[in-house]
Amino acid sequence: xxxxxxxxxxxxxxGTSIARDCAMRGLKTILFERKDLAxxxxxACAGMISGGVKYALQxxxxxxxxxxxxxxxxxxxxxxxxxxxxxxxxxxEEELKLREKFVDTYGTLTRKxxxxxxxxxxxxxxxxxxxxxxxxxxxxxxxxxxxxxPFRLAVLTALSAKQHGAEIRTYTEVVDILKRNGEVYxxxxxxxxxxxxxxxxxxxxxxxxxxxxxxxxxxxxxxxTLRLNKGTHVVFDRRITGFGIICRALDGRSVYLFPHETxxxxxxxxxxxxxxxxxxxxxxxxxxxxxxxMEMAVPSIREARIVRVMCGVRPLIAQWWIPExxxxxxxxxxxxxxxxxxxxxxxVEGGKLVVCRAMAxxxxxxxxxxxxxxxxCRTHLEPLPGAEGEVDLNKLSLKYNVSPHTVSRLASRxxxxxxxxxxxxxxxxxxLTSVCLCESVTEAELRHAIRGEWGKTLEDLRRRTRxxxxxxxxxxxxxxxxxxxxxxxxxxxxxxxxELKAFLTERCKGHSIVLRGSQLSEWEMTQAAYNCVGxxxxxxxxxx
Amino acid sequence: MLEAEVLVIGGGxxxxxxxxxxxxxxxxxxxxxxxxxATYQSAGVVDVMAYPPSQGLFLNPLxxxxxxxxxxxxxxxxxxxxxxxxxSVRRVKEAVEYFIDLxxxxxxxxxxxxxxxxxxxxxxSFKVTCLAPHTIFNGKVDDLSDASLLIAGFRGLLGFNPxxxxxxxxxxxxxxxxxxxxxxxxxxxxxxxxxxxxTFIELARMMDDDEFRKELGEALRKAxxxxxxxxxxxxxxxxxxxxxxxxxxxxxxDVKVFELISPPPSIPGQxxxxxxxxxVRKRKVRVIxxxxxxxxxxxxxxxKEIILESGEKKIPVRxxxxxxxxxxxxxxxxxxxxxxxxxxxxxxxxxxxxxxPLDERKIPKLLVRDPFSQQPLIACGVKVNPQxxxxxxxxxxxxxxxxxxxxxxxxxxxxxxxxxxxAAATGYFAGLNAxxxxxx
Numbered sequence: 014x015x016x017x018x019x020x021x022x023x024x025x026x027x028g029t030s031i032a033r034d035c036a037m038r039g040l041k042t043i044l045f046e047r048k049d050l051a052x053x054x055x056x057a058c059a060g061m062i063s064g065g066v067k068y069a070l071q072x073x074x075x076x077x078x079x080x081x082x083x084x085x086x087x088x089x090x091x092x093x094x095x096x097x098x099x100x101x102x103x104x105x106e107e108e109l110k111l112r113e114k115f116v117d118t119y120g121t122l123t124r125k126x127x128x129x130x131x132x133x134x135x136x137x138x139x140x141x142x143x144x145x146x147x148x149x150x151x152x153x154x155x156x157x158x159x160x161x162x163p164f165r166l167a168v169l170t171a172l173s174a175k176q177h178g179a180e181i182r183t184y185t186e187v188v189d190i191l192k193r194n195g196e197v198y199x200x201x202x203x204x205x206x207x208x209x210x211x212x213x214x215x216x217x218x219x220x221x222x223x224x225x226x227x228x229x230x231x232x233x234x235x236x237x238t239l240r241l242n243k244g245t246h247v248v249f250d251r252r253i254t255g256f257g258i259i260c261r262a263l264d265g266r267s268v269y270l271f272p273h274e275t276x277x278x279x280x281x282x283x284x285x286x287x288x289x290x291x292x293x294x295x296x297x298x299x300x301x302x303x304x305x306x307m308e309m310a311v312p313s314i315r316e317a318r319i320v321r322v323m324c325g326v327r328p329l330i331a332q333w334w335i336p337e338x339x340x341x342x343x344x345x346x347x348x349x350x351x352x353x354x355x356x357x358x359x360x361v362e363g364g365k366l367v368v369c370r371a372m373a374x375x376x377x378x379x380x381x382x383x384x385x386x387x388x389x390c391r392t393h394l395e396p397l398p399g400a401e402g403e404v405d406l407n408k409l410s411l412k413y414n415v416s417p418h419t420v421s422r423l424a425s426r427x428x429x430x431x432x433x434x435x436x437x438x439x440x441x442x443x444x445l446t447s448v449c450l451c452e453s454v455t456e457a458e459l460r461h462a463i464r465g466e467w468g469k470t471l472e473d474l475r476r477r478t479r480x481x482x483x484x485x486x487x488x489x490x491x492x493x494x495x496x497x498x499x500x501x502x503x504x505x506x507x508x509x510x511x512e513l514k515a516f517l518t519e520r521c522k523g524h525s526i527v528l529r530g531s532q533l534s535e536w537e538m539t540q541a542a543y544n545c546v547g548x549x550x551x552x553x554x555x556x557x
Numbered sequence: 558m559l560e561a562e563v564l565v566i567g568g569g570x571x572x573x574x575x576x577x578x579x580x581x582x583x584x585x586x587x588x589x590x591x592x593x594x595a596t597y598q599s600a601g602v603v604d605v606m607a608y609p610p611s612q613g614l615f616l617n618p619l620x621x622x623x624x625x626x627x628x629x630x631x632x633x634x635x636x637x638x639x640x641x642x643x644x645s646v647r648r649v650k651e652a653v654e655y656f657i658d659l660x661x662x663x664x665x666x667x668x669x670x671x672x673x674x675x676x677x678x679x680x681x682s683f684k685v686t687c688l689a690p691h692t693i694f695n696g697k698v699d700d701l702s703d704a705s706l707l708i709a710g711f712r713g714l715l716g717f718n719p720x721x722x723x724x725x726x727x728x729x730x731x732x733x734x735x736x737x738x739x740x741x742x743x744x745x746x747x748x749x750x751x752x753x754x755x756t757f758i759e760l761a762r763m764m765d766d767d768e769f770r771k772e773l774g775e776a777l778r779k780a781x782x783x784x785x786x787x788x789x790x791x792x793x794x795x796x797x798x799x800x801x802x803x804x805x806x807x808x809x810x811d812v813k814v815f816e817l818i819s820p821p822p823s824i825p826g827q828x829x830x831x832x833x834x835x836x837v838r839k840r841k842v843r844v845i846x847x848x849x850x851x852x853x854x855x856x857x858x859x860x861k862e863i864i865l866e867s868g869e870k871k872i873p874v875r876x877x878x879x880x881x882x883x884x885x886x887x888x889x890x891x892x893x894x895x896x897x898x899x900x901x902x903x904x905x906x907x908x909x910x911x912x913x914p915l916d917e918r919k920i921p922k923l924l925v926r927d928p929f930s931q932q933p934l935i936a937c938g939v940k941v942n943p944q945x946x947x948x949x950x951x952x953x954x955x956x957x958x959x960x961x962x963x964x965x966x967x968x969x970x971x972x973x974x975x976x977x978x979x980a981a982a983t984g985y986f987a988g989l990n991a992x993x994x995x996x997x
Contacts, residue, residue: 297921442752443713489716492680492820496721506681506728509721514929521928528920529893533886538598540932541887542820545971546600547682550929551614552728 017041019380020200020215022187022229024048025055026163026366028221029170029181030373030392036177037395038377038388043213044171044179045202047186049473051167053223053290055366056476057325059246059271059278060160062086062094062367068342070114075343082367083159085393089370090169091400092428093162097271099257100134100143101154102310108261109152116154131156143256145311158257160273163366164476165426168466169397176398183467190218190233190358197233197357206469217380220360224290224326230360235353239362240329242337244281245295247303248321250484250532253277253314260310266338268306270314274425275452275483279303279314283337286326295324300527318530320484322523330363344372346379399428413438415445415455422453426478427461434461448497449490451483459494463501471498471516484532487520488539492547510552517543561587561843562877563991564863566850566902567890569596571962571980571987572882573833574652577659578988579880580840584995587874588842589865591849593830594888595963596980600678600818601825603666603688604970605653605978606634607673617671618687618978619646631912631940631967633979637986639943649978652985656977657688662839663832665800667694674699675733679717679792679819681725683732685974689818690825692799696790696815698735701726705739707786709777712746713753714760717792719744722817726790738787743780747772757793761824764795770802774809781812789814793824848872849889850902853879858949859956863902878957878991881905881939881947882984883964890964891938896920898937903958905947908966910936931972938966945987957994961987 019035021028024046032044046052065079087094103109116131132155139153140146146153171181182202189201191212199214220229230237252272262268270279282299300322307314332340344364349355359379364372374390381388404424410417413435424431437444437457444457462468462477471494474480480494481487491513499509517539528536544550563579565572568590576586606621608614610629615621626635626642638645650670657666668674668688675683675698683698706726710719719742730737746752749769751759763769777789794816795802807814818825834844851866860879865872883890883902891907892899896919898907907915909923910933923934939947939960946954947965961984963970970976 438753441712443746444753446713446715446753446755489821493716493718496681496718499721499724500718506721506725509724510682510728517928518926522926524928525921525924525926527896528924529896533891533893533920534889537595537886537935538821540928540935540971541595541598544929545604545974545976546678546684546818546820546823547680548684549682550972551608551685552682 015211015213017043017213017215018217018384019043020045020213020218021221022200022219023221023223023225024050024167024171024181024183025053025221025223026051026167026170026369027223027361027364027372029167029174030369031219031221031376032179032181033170033174033177034373034377034390034392035380036174036179037391038381038386040380040384040386042174042179043215044174044181045185045187045200046183047205049183049470049476050171050467051164051476052472054325054327055163055167057244057246057323058163058366059269059280060163060273060366061271062159062161064158065367066115072341072343075341078371079367082371085370086161086367087159089393089395089400090161090166090397092404092424093165093169093426095160096157097160097257098155098157099259100139100146101156101259102139102146102150103152103154104150104261104309106151112154143254143258145254145313146258147310147312150310160271161366162274162426168477169399172398172466173395181467184469187229187232190229192233192355195354195356197355216357216384218358219376219380220358223328226328226360226362233349233355233358235349235355235358237347237360237362238331240331240333240340241286241290242327242329243284243286243293243324244327245299245303245322245324246278246280247300247319248323249277249279250318250320251276253317254311258307258310260307262306263302268303270307270311274479276320279307285337290326293324293326295322295523295526297526316530318484318532319527320486320532321520322526328362344368346372346375348379399430402429404429404431409435413445419447419453419455423455423458427458434458448493449478449480449483451485452479454478454480454490456497459497460501463498469502471495471512472519474498475516481516481520485535486539487517488535488542491516507552510549514549517549559587559872559874561585561874562995563587563880564589564874564876565880565882566863567594567882567884567888567962568830568834568844568846569594569882569884569888569962569980570833570977571984572880573837574656574659574981574984575880575882575959575961575988575991576842577837577840578655578985579992580837580842582989582992582996584992586842588837588844589848589850590844590846591889592847594884597826597830598821598823598887599826599829599976600684600686600823601690601827601829602676602684602686602693602818603653603656603668603977604686604974605649605670607685607974608972610969610973614685616673618673619650619671622646622649629967631910633941633965633968633983636941636943636967637982648986649982652982653688653978655985656981659836660829660832663835664829665691667691675729676818677722677726677729677790679722679817681718681721683729684818690799690828692794692803692816693818693825695813696788696817698729698733701730701788702736703738704788705784705786706737706741706788706790707780707784708740708742708790709780710742710744710792711750711755711760712744713751713755714792715754715756722790741784741786743784745773745776757819757822757824758796761793761796764793764802765797770795770805771809774806777806777810781810787812791816792819796824796828799828853903855955858951858953860958876957877995878959880959880961880987880991881964882961882987885935885938885963888963893920898923898934900939900964903949905939906950907937908940909933910967910969912940912967931969935971936966936969938964940967941965944990945983957991959987959991
């Protein structure tokens with residue numbers, strides 16, 4: 014039967030959270046994602062789940078909500094949450110005055126989320142902690158923030174939704190909203206891998222498509238405006254600094270450099286865009302803006318090795334005539350029955366990663382109200398898959414004779430499920446062979462991502478396992494992973510080559526913007542290996 | 558202070574061929590090599606020309622050279638023949654034959670400079686090239702007509718999946734109209750091999766072991782009998798003695814055996830560097846490893862001295878002539894500064910593939926988005942005159958400085974599959990011209 018209580022559109026952090034909440038409250042739920050889970054803004058963000066200090070003055074309620082959500086996420090997704098200590102580098106007297114308020118409000122909020130208090134450090138103290146800081150700083154403020162692996166968050170949330178009965182359909186695009194007498198009764202979807210179209214019926218359609226919310230609404234004859242705002246990140250090959258660094262950008266905004274997983278991430282820009290969000294691309298100017306800004310606080314950043322540049326589009330609430338930074342990060346749930354007279358359609362505007370669960374709760378409350386169901390939200394209580402227990406890294410490392418590094422990387426993604434993945438080695442020890450050497454991803458983990466986490470393409474495997482995200486950017490793992498994907502999914506050689514090329518094309522995207530230093534050698538190596546030796550430039554699909 | 562009649566900067570194919578050729582002329586040659594460059598990472602086969610600029614696949618490499626000379630006047634193949642097709646073809650042939658002869662004591666290179674062949678690789682696709690070590694050449698796709706091919710993998714070997722290679726073999730056979738009867742695969746294991754994360758070099762070293770290769774042959778005999786295979790493909794046949802290992806396994810298994818080409822880390826590439834180095838040492842060429850050329854001193858357009866550097870240590874070398882064979886980005890001959898391409902040792906001006914100076918052109922402008930299209934950046938490098946002397950900012954070249962290999966602009970070794978061909982040809986003439994310049 015293709016009739017549901019709720020149809021969720023969008024597989025980002027918000028969409029998956031909605032599907033999870035609906036399913037946990039006993040609603041028959043299906044989620045459609047046009048590409049892969051976390052392939053939009055969720056996958057392009059820095060993963061910071063900020064306690065919301067920034068909003069404490071203007072929007073105290075929202076700041077409270079952020080703080081609360083950090084605690085919830087740390088509880089339900091503890092294995093993918095990590096704490097990063099941060100130094101805000103202050104370079105001028107004028108800046109010091111601006112930051113003062115921030116320091117004041119921070120204190121009260123930190124106590125609530127059990128974080129360490131803010132500390133003001135002299136340049137000497139700060140540089141002792143972080144020698145890469147510029148000698149020109151006049152002061153540094155120490156605090157910390159929590160971060161989450163945004164890819165894993167979306168995948169685990171979707172997995173949890175599935176465990177509670179929801180259906181998750183990736184690579185399935187909503188091409189039309191079915192409407193009769195002013196009432197939405199379902200969607201028409203196209204499977205992007207097979208091209209097959211079908212109609213799916215539902216009592217409520219929730220539009221959680223992020224930057225694509227207006228596009229979906231248009232299908233229902235509803236006009237909706239967002240302030241689409243592009244943010245670009247520069248990714249480095251190593252952690253660069255031990256502390257996260259925040260400093261003032263050239264235009265007075267703030268930019269950050271965060272050690273992240275095995276690398277570092279520098280961001281971000283904020284540029285309003287008026288084109289199709291699919292066409293948003295990082296530019297040379299953005300990269301230079303970020304580097305030139307961070308250079309004031311961390312002079313060596315210019316010499317650091319850039320492995321990639323990426324961008325995402327923030328679906329901000331349409332507040333204009335103020336800078337992007339002043340636009341509320343709070344969210345708005347739109348009941349289109351109330352606003353536009355279109356029954357059965359709900360959408361969500363704005364919001365940010367940290368409040369994805371809270372957004373889902375509010376939306377699901379509305380869905381339940383409309384369906385006349387009474388069920389309490391439990392999404393903040395039940396752990397996500399992998400967060401249920403503790404992992405003994407040493408024990409696993411010894412038992413399977415795998416390096417502690419490999420086990421700890423695996424556990425940072427899979428938590429308590431690591432044990433199950435490593436158990437494959439009991440019947441076939443070769444399953445622990447590394448496919449991606451930069452990120453220490455084993456064959457067993459890739460197969461798990463294909464079989465149990467909707468991994469359909471190499472890009473999907475990258476998002477789930479971090480395969481191909483290291484300094485070599487897929488050079489040494491792409492072909493190995495393509496062979497495994499082909500085997501698991503019964504792809505022909507020709508199909509596997511197409512997949513391999515698509516993956517490498519995506520990896521190389523940032524190169525046409527910036528390719529510097531030793532990354533050039535990596536680039537030449539990839540060119541030589543895949544074209545000169547691998548003939549990927551001459552593997553045209555065969556005719557039948 | 559060290560002294561050398563000819564100092565070659567770079568220990569890849571181009572540098573070592575140049576060194577050998579200069580030594581043949583009775584000169585005292587010193588090679589400085591900072592570490593493993595592109596040759597070390599290469600497939601270890603001899604590409605001459607398969608896809609000439611803006612053309613499809615050419616089955617005759619020399620015809621490809623001819624077309625190149627006609628259509629691309631700034632290509633090194635055109636420059637060495639001073640634009641004359643016949644002269645270019647003659648010179649390329651002479652240089653490649655010299656290379657075959659030079660390495661013959663260590664590698665039995667098979668093939669014909671007038672015929673490209675299709676060889677299977679470990680990633681499941683193919684490579685077009687013209688000469689290859691005997692152990693690899695035995696697997697050319699043409700020879701697999703009516704064959705029942707068994708691809709043997711090793712459990713836990715990093716980066717080799719025989720199941721996928723078997724499906725790749727079918728793709729290759731149908732692409733090149735070869736009537737391959739069957740492509741099968743088998744997984745091997747051996748108590749002496751690591752159970753997972755087994756590297757190619759570990760396996761290659763094991764292959765060189767007398768007992769191991771015999772046991773492997775026996776295991777393969779069983780697999781062959783079960784599957785009725787006629788050919789066996791292996792990911793490597795060893796590091797020290799591939800030829801002998803192949804013979805032993807062939808005798809045991811009683812079918813034809815060959816090894817596949819592989820992307821880095823490639824054993825045949827590593828074998829080639831090692832053998833070439835042995836061959837030049839036999840010619841009394843000295844090789845210094847671990848040092849890079851960090852600076853130079855010139856007088857009246859003659860290079861007088863090169864400063865070698867390793868960490869804090871600096872050694873000046875007084876030189877008669879110098880050959881720049883530093884490669885591109887992998888080798889370190891080209892570097893980046895403020896998004897522009899720089900020549901690392903002499904600060905020579907860098908040109909694009911059409912012979913135009915790069916000037917202020919930034920790297921992103923030399924790249925196209927599709928990584929499978931021709932990348933203008935690959936063809937960038939120094940510009941040489943027919944004597945292989947690179948042009949300087951002052952317009953005229955240094956009298957005693959020559960260039961060889963991929964530091965030279967005007968060709969795209971990735972697209973053309975012309976890497977070793979150009980390296981050998983430019984190395985050969987750079988070595989010879991350096992000798993002439995000193996004798997005069």
